[in-house]
Amino acid sequence: MKFSINELKSYAIITLGLCVYSFGWTAFLIPSEIVAGGAGGIGTLIYYASGETIPVGYSYLVINVFLILIALRVLGSKFGIKTIFGIVVGSILLTLQQRIFSEPLVDDKFMATIIGGILGGAGIGITFTQGGSTGGTDIIAMMINKYYNISPGRIILYLDIFIIASSYFLFKDISTIVYGYVVMGVAAYAIDMVISGAKQSAQLFIISPYHEEIAQRIGTETGRGISMIHSTGWYSKEESRMLMIVVRKHETQRIFKLIKEIDSEAFISMASVMGVYGLGFEEIRA
Template structure:
């Protein structure tokens, strides 16, 4: 398999898994949350509020709101950030239309809390699968990324603020604290499930790479992954031969791309990956103190 075919296969696999994650999310949200009038965060939550208030199909408002955000994001963040987001929004819109046509009633009747749990698990698992393959469902992810570019507010905190505001807004329609509580439960379950699926993918990692092709690997990591590389001098104790060791600090969700890159250049490379408690400096968290 040549290089172009290998890259094409990886792209196809990523997009296929992203679609699977979006199916889980759309099914869980339509079947267990929307039909029980439970509001979640994100653009899906805003679309649900619009649907409850005006009966405009969620797929229409979901696509329209995301399209407006994407136009702004392309100008601010660039087209590269938005390619997979555009794909995710289009697929999600089609899935919401499909499930919306056939699912009109809750799959579990008279059990809104159980629907919260099951819907939150399905949605969280779906989002986690999408994120682990560098996909996006759009919505508050876009807003958070734009805020993060200009303000010292983390992505997670920005998304949390946006989602809490959207869920709280359901009180205007339903005048029910219970609906807000259900929405917060869904948000908590989704967040926990997503984190379990991703398994700490957004945490930082340290990778050590031992390879004779260290220069080519270092250049590609710099250019393709946009991460810094430090080269240390070492020596194999058994062979008594000098060795070069590449040290990379990266986000956990970048590890798959780094492993694929190293395998492409040198399938016989030796790699060690470890979690780190914190990484501070440019490209990571601000230095504490």
């Protein structure tokens, strides 16, 4: 099986996300006896219920084996391969890092909750941007998100409530549940921020007497579609053409540089766009 450069880059980013995710769990949440959601949360419950004899990475792997079968059927083999990769690598990282961090890196439990939630959520978000998953409720969230415009963070938020609440039967402490819910909320916010950050788009309006040359360069060098709109200056009463283009945020600097090379005095208006659907952007779901 041959992998392109882009595919290898995608797997490298997924691995980075898994490192961030497992670090948040093993260095902050697990040693602080904080139970969050997902397979990691169930694994934490099993770890303490077994007298700290069954590492979280082991139960994390077993739990996800069953969910993989569903993901393969619903999301396709490509997602399934990345899911299997994520679960195997995630299990290894959780097991190895749990051996390293026997004590939390911060003594304050609330700080461990916040930091662990941010790192765990950011790690999940990074893997999501590449079509991967850390397993557990992430798989269910990705399956629902495939068909409906519901943020993965919100889906995970709902699915993890029961897992966290069940920690009371093990620790007999309400504060444990509260910490778990704080992690859940922080992680859900971090997931959405990472994902929306990767998908942010911008709408550009460009007014220049060199609009044809600018449109030609943008279309040729970026592959983005351009709309040419008839416009009339209110003060000058002169008819002109205005270009409208929607691109990813990270592409805007390239567009600005290209326009400056042609017309350094061009008038440009840029606005953030909440959602862009269609060819080259997000798939329309209903």
